[in-house]
Amino acid sequence: MLWITCPVCGERPVTEFRFGGELPQVPDRLTDEAERNLDEVWMQSNVAGVTTERWFHAAGCRRWLTLRRDTRADRVVA
Numbered sequence: 393m394l395w396i397t398c399p400v401c402g403e404r405p406v407t408e409f410r411f412g413g414e415l416p417q418v419p420d421r422l423t424d425e426a427e428r429n430l431d432e433v434w435m436q437s438n439v440a441g442v443t444t445e446r447w448f449h450a451a452g453c454r455r456w457l458t459l460r461r462d463t464r465a466d467r468v469v470a
Contacts, residue, residue, distance in 0.1 A: 394466055400453040412446035412456065440464055 394406040442462050449455055460470040 394461075394468070396447060396457075396459065396468060398449050398452055398455070398457060400455060401449065404449070404452060408449060408451035410448045410450045412448050415444040415446060415458065442469055 395403050396406055396409055397403045440463055442460055444458060444460050447457055447459060449457065459468050461467065462469050
């Protein structure tokens with residue numbers, strides 16, 4: 393099971409959290425603000441490796457946290 397360390401509540405099981413999505417890197421070639429917003433919200437890269445993600449601690453302190461997770465091993469790396 394994946395365990396996430398909440399800065400407020402400590403180490404908790406992933407079942408206490410809700411996935412908020414990955415934080416994508418918007419390409420610099422997109423200069424129009426509407427296109428950049430669309431790309432940031434809807435275009436997910438779904439990488440096999442380390443990705444930056446947002447998680448919401450729904451069953452705890454109800455705060456958002458950003459973490460880096462290795463999707464191949466399903467473990468938090470930072």
